[in-house]
Amino acid sequence: MGIFKQLACPFCTLDDARIILTNDHAIAIYDGFPISPGHRLIIPKRHVASFFEATREEQAALLNLLAEMRERLKSLPTSLSEREENDSPQPPFDKAGSLSVPDGFNIGINDGTAAGQTVMHLHIHLIPRYTDDTCEPRGGIRWIFPDMDISGLS
Numbered sequence: 492m493g494i495f496k497q498l499a500c501p502f503c504t505l506d507d508a509r510i511i512l513t514n515d516h517a518i519a520i521y522d523g524f525p526i527s528p529g530h531r532l533i534i535p536k537r538h539v540a541s542f543f544e545a546t547r548e549e550q551a552a553l554l555n556l557l558a559e560m561r562e563r564l565k566s567l568p569t570s571l572s573e574r575e576e577n578d579s580p581q582p583p584f585d586k587a588g589s590l591s592v593p594d595g596f597n598i599g600i601n602d603g604t605a606a607g608q609t610v611m612h613l614h615i616h617l618i619p620r621y622t623d624d625t626c627e628p629r630g631g632i633r634w635i636f637p638d639m640d641i642s643g644l645s
């Protein structure tokens with residue numbers, strides 16, 4: 492990552508084993524603390540904190556890699572335990588045996604400290620979702636505020 496590398500940044504000093512896909516300006520990696528099987532991060536090669544500070548070219552590269560990573564997750568073997576063995580250095584999840592290809596995705600960016608960003612190197616979360624992986628999926632990322640009433644959602 493050349494002159495843009497920041498030694499204190501975990502995404503500028505990544506272990507190559509975490510890198511799954513790359514293109515001109517972005518890389519896709521395994522999330523270190525996955526919240527669902529297949530959780531991935533799409534990050535720019537350049538050290539930049541905000542999506543809105545990234546160039547249009549970098550934003551396009553990030554979105555292209557996001558789509559490519561989704562395709563890959565959708566096309567992997569249907570046995571999740573098999574998938575995690577092939578695709579991740581992390582151990583399979585407890586519920587892995589009953590899951591297969593993702594049925595949906597949450598896509599999210601924590602942009603700024605107030606929004607919960609802790610690593611100040613832009614990263615897009617790609618979080619696979621599986622039918623019945625939670626008893627109430629309605630609302631998705633609206634659950635950032637778990638106490639907010641979402642009963643009016645359509």
Ligand SMILES: [Zn+2]
Nearest residue numbers: 500503538612
């Ligand atoms: Zn960085």
